Amino acid sequence: MARAVTTQRKTINTTVAWGIGLLIFFPILWTILTSFKTEAQAINDPPLFLFFDWTLENYTVVQERSDYMRFLWNSVIIAGGSTLLGIIIAVPAAWSMAFVPSRRTKDILLWMLSTKMLPAVGVLYPIYLMFIQLGLLDTRIGLTLVLMLINLPIIVWMLYTYFKEIPGEILEAARMDGATLREEILYVLTPMAVPGIASTVLLNIILAWNEAFWTLNLTAAKAAPLTAFIASYSSPEGLFYAKLSAASTMAIAPILIMGWFSQKQLVRGLTFGAVK
Amino acid sequence: MIMRKTFGLAAGVLLATTVLAGAETLTIATVNNGDMIRMQKLTDDFTAKTGHEVEWVTLEENVLRQRVTQDIAAKGGQFDIMTIGMYETPIWAKQDWLVSLDDLPAEYDIDDILPAMRGGLSVDGTLYAAPFYGESSMIMYRTDLMEKAGLEMPDAPTWDFVADAARKMTDKAGETYGVCLRGKAGWGENMAFLTTVANSFGARWFDENWKPQFDSPQWKEAITFYLDLMNDAGPPGASTNGFNENLSLFQQGKCGMWIDATVAASFVTNPKDSTVADKVGFALAPDTGKGKRANWLWAWALAIPAGTQKEAAAKEFIQWATSKEYIELVALKEGWANVPPGARTSLYENPNYKDIPFAKMTLDSINAADPNNPTVEPVPYVGIQFVAIPEFQGIGTAAGQEFSAMLAGQQSAEEALAKAQALTAEEMEAAGY
Amino acid sequence: MATRHSRSAARLMMAPAVILLLGWMLVPLTMTLFFSFKKYLPLRGGDLGWVGFDNYTRFVTSSSFWPSVLTTLIIVGGVLLITVVLGVLLAILLDQPMWGQGIVRILVIAPFFVMPTVSALVWKNMFMDPVNGLLAHLWKFFGAQPVEWLSDASIFSIVLIVAWQWLPFATLILLTSIQSLDSEQLEAAEMDGAPPLARFGFITLPHLSRAITIVVLIQTIFLLAIFAEIFVTTGGSFGTRTLTYLIFQRVLESQNVGLGSAGGVYAIILANIVALFLMRIVGKNLDA
Numbered sequence: 001m002a003r004a005v006t007t008q009r010k011t012i013n014t015t016v017a018w019g020i021g022l023l024i025f026f027p028i029l030w031t032i033l034t035s036f037k038t039e040a041q042a043i044n045d046p047p048l049f050l051f052f053d054w055t056l057e058n059y060t061v062v063q064e065r066s067d068y069m070r071f072l073w074n075s076v077i078i079a080g081g082s083t084l085l086g087i088i089i090a091v092p093a094a095w096s097m098a099f100v101p102s103r104r105t106k107d108i109l110l111w112m113l114s115t116k117m118l119p120a121v122g123v124l125y126p127i128y129l130m131f132i133q134l135g136l137l138d139t140r141i142g143l144t145l146v147l148m149l150i151n152l153p154i155i156v157w158m159l160y161t162y163f164k165e166i167p168g169e170i171l172e173a174a175r176m177d178g179a180t181l182r183e184e185i186l187y188v189l190t191p192m193a194v195p196g197i198a199s200t201v202l203l204n205i206i207l208a209w210n211e212a213f214w215t216l217n218l219t220a221a222k223a224a225p226l227t228a229f230i231a232s233y234s235s236p237e238g239l240f241y242a243k244l245s246a247a248s249t250m251a252i253a254p255i256l257i258m259g260w261f262s263q264k265q266l267v268r269g270l271t272f273g274a275v276k
Numbered sequence: 277m278i279m280r281k282t283f284g285l286a287a288g289v290l291l292a293t294t295v296l297a298g299a300e301t302l303t304i305a306t307v308n309n310g311d312m313i314r315m316q317k318l319t320d321d322f323t324a325k326t327g328h329e330v331e332w333v334t335l336e337e338n339v340l341r342q343r344v345t346q347d348i349a350a351k352g353g354q355f356d357i358m359t360i361g362m363y364e365t366p367i368w369a370k371q372d373w374l375v376s377l378d379d380l381p382a383e384y385d386i387d388d389i390l391p392a393m394r395g396g397l398s399v400d401g402t403l404y405a406a407p408f409y410g411e412s413s414m415i416m417y418r419t420d421l422m423e424k425a426g427l428e429m430p431d432a433p434t435w436d437f438v439a440d441a442a443r444k445m446t447d448k449a450g451e452t453y454g455v456c457l458r459g460k461a462g463w464g465e466n467m468a469f470l471t472t473v474a475n476s477f478g479a480r481w482f483d484e485n486w487k488p489q490f491d492s493p494q495w496k497e498a499i500t501f502y503l504d505l506m507n508d509a510g511p512p513g514a515s516t517n518g519f520n521e522n523l524s525l526f527q528q529g530k531c532g533m534w535i536d537a538t539v540a541a542s543f544v545t546n547p548k549d550s551t552v553a554d555k556v557g558f559a560l561a562p563d564t565g566k567g568k569r570a571n572w573l574w575a576w577a578l579a580i581p582a583g584t585q586k587e588a589a590a591k592e593f594i595q596w597a598t599s600k601e602y603i604e605l606v607a608l609k610e611g612w613a614n615v616p617p618g619a620r621t622s623l624y625e626n627p628n629y630k631d632i633p634f635a636k637m638t639l640d641s642i643n644a645a646d647p648n649n650p651t652v653e654p655v656p657y658v659g660i661q662f663v664a665i666p667e668f669q670g671i672g673t674a675a676g677q678e679f680s681a682m683l684a685g686q687q688s689a690e691e692a693l694a695k696a697q698a699l700t701a702e703e704m705e706a707a708g709y
Numbered sequence: 710m711a712t713r714h715s716r717s718a719a720r721l722m723m724a725p726a727v728i729l730l731l732g733w734m735l736v737p738l739t740m741t742l743f744f745s746f747k748k749y750l751p752l753r754g755g756d757l758g759w760v761g762f763d764n765y766t767r768f769v770t771s772s773s774f775w776p777s778v779l780t781t782l783i784i785v786g787g788v789l790l791i792t793v794v795l796g797v798l799l800a801i802l803l804d805q806p807m808w809g810q811g812i813v814r815i816l817v818i819a820p821f822f823v824m825p826t827v828s829a830l831v832w833k834n835m836f837m838d839p840v841n842g843l844l845a846h847l848w849k850f851f852g853a854q855p856v857e858w859l860s861d862a863s864i865f866s867i868v869l870i871v872a873w874q875w876l877p878f879a880t881l882i883l884l885t886s887i888q889s890l891d892s893e894q895l896e897a898a899e900m901d902g903a904p905p906l907a908r909f910g911f912i913t914l915p916h917l918s919r920a921i922t923i924v925v926l927i928q929t930i931f932l933l934a935i936f937a938e939i940f941v942t943t944g945g946s947f948g949t950r951t952l953t954y955l956i957f958q959r960v961l962e963s964q965n966v967g968l969g970s971a972g973g974v975y976a977i978i979l980a981n982i983v984a985l986f987l988m989r990i991v992g993k994n995l996d997a
Contacts, residue, residue: 010807010808013805013806014807017813024816024820024873024877025819027828031831043524043841066334089725090726092723093723093727096720096723097723100719110984112730113984113988114981117980118738119977119980120953121954121956121957121960121961121973122741122956122976126737126740128352129740131352152729206821210823212824212825212826212936217342217346220305220355221303221332226824230824230830231336231339232334232336233308233830239524239528239549240520241834244830251827252827259821263818267818267881270881271885272923338940345752345964349751367752512839513840666753669963670964673944673962674773681860681948684857685861698772703963706767706965
């Protein structure tokens, strides 16, 4: 007998869930709404929800002041590049850990994670000096490398937990059939690993996109991504809620939209081995 | 790596020769204040005149400070021009981190820079940063509320008058607060203001032997006065209000008086942003009759970090941005009220500028400030609302956090002063005084 | 199954990741250690010589050290508590049949995509501002005195902001885990007359323990490093100075690289104690 669900119960579930969902989403919604108000309307008492003169003025002002596309492009390159690089390095590592485990595999994994605990502020000075030596300050390559490194442990771990769920018997069967290692990876493993990799890629893009310490401290004009863009809109002189909202919306919109469209893929692999 | 560099260099040379001869791209770090954003918008004029391009790095004040300090201290060389203040200039210049600006051409008219500003941005008579705009602090008040309270603001009021007026103007139910003062922690936020209050009460940061003075009766009097006044007549959440927050409160008509930077005058009188534009009066910062007023001196200035490859082009930019012509350009496009104030004597002699209601009070406030003798008693340091030593940023902000917590009601004035005294002594000892 | 050949191949495949991370860990760590034994003040001429353990003693004896450790633990603990408890409840709710489940999931997941700087700015200005913030309007609407969030309830406010960002992450992992729960087991228990609370306590919660461990582990790694949320909102005032923030103040505000580096070493030690502690649990849970 399947559990019978009464319409009444479903209605209650729906109401509560929607209520909570909207509550959680509300700060974002409010930011988007405010971005279409004038500065005076943004601080109106009582607050205005939908009935105000919608205007695009803030977006024009923000665009006039800072070249949004340049920041966006840098964000895309840095987040995308570091993810791509990270995946290229992490897939073989995670693969070998999952399929050819040794006694030290777990130690290595945990050690990798522990490198993420290095406090960024504590090592800013050394890294800055290194970047000067290597000529990497304010370059996309430099930032891509740093973001790749800080997220690499998470990527490896996520892929590892995903690969581990792929049953080893399938591989053995393939081997019995005379598949070479290359064929094994290409035709058996890859199709099975795609959802996990996709999810890892998405998570990593989000993390890289939102990283705000290194991206701000290691860039000036050329490689500055959206995190630097937003740093010029926090508390300017005078009324600024509407402009801040517009800039915020512009900074989060691309990743929000990407996230929404790909949330199924993201969720599918976002288990870190939590599901067995 | 070396291959890449040579290739990049070659490409760069190729590019440079195809474009204008000697044309450079300057990277300029600046703060996101209104006047700088205006400068950013007018960059085309500079490019048209000189052929040099400009890439702007516009950041919020705290982020900017952190970035440029980090970069100059580690010799990162990311910026060709940095926007810095009167605090950084002497410290950096003494480290030979800044390029001297004494060789600017005659038409720049370096002697036209207001003496107070030039003094604060020079070390041993050499100018190291050119003032883009300068400010002191003064009282901005609501003429209508003052009238309603049955009072008349003198040109040079005392703290007693200000406190009395603030309490009379306050109507908490109607969300009108007699006085809005800085409370947000930071050496450039509440400590800048509190230090000027302390100066006017005869207190000082250090005695001649660099011993911290927070345990002096003058500090106690000043801090208690501030705390009582804010509790009676200040806005809610004052402990997180800095310049920007107070500006926005004043523009919304929620403050009776506001004692802050003179540059704010053009924002509060601008009808586009301010709901009280036509009801604002100005007065000198208050005193207690001890001979010092509670006004500071500050300039946002443009400086060239030593070691930049583009020194010549950077000088051209500074010459453009801090010139008399730039002021006229802004006046032409945005009106005289919006020109960068407080940098040049000629501006205050200009008949067009004399009509601006806050021009005279700004100049008087600037002229009343003396960074070498900030308070009643002698001090071993330079600076009015700051102490021009490298440790001050850290000390000022840490002390500011104690006073901010005091304003939030989390500790008493005595506790805050004792903690400020202890932490200052601790840091000064660490620095080797 | 693993031949010697595949062993060495595996080692080769792991090498790039291991070497890169080793370099990323060792080089800055060595430099931090180096600086931590020096009096290094960039604004006073840079390297002023070796000082032994001076920086280390100074950092721990400073009046702000222990409070900052405590603040760090409170913030991390607070966020973990909120996200795990609400995450479990939310996951159970989202697992129920309803209309428009996909859209609700989109709404719930959204905060995870917002960069920390933006969420801190939005919360600080548009919600927690005691005059113009939306929460102030709400309080006034009910006739209450608006709360001065960032000064009077500073730690709570920061925990709230950070928890808002991390709740989606916790919810998603827990939801996936709940969905994998064998529903027949629950039904059987239901038919046996087990009350909902008992079913939750004896079946759902044990099933979720693994997912909870993972949420705790991953979030702790990120939470120990939170910076933007504090920098933007309180700047470390009102008792919100975490260890990370204290180091930031030493290195960047006071420009005392030596002292800050010593602080960095302490932070690494603290992080590793927490990590060791966590990994014991996770390790056990992961093997199971």
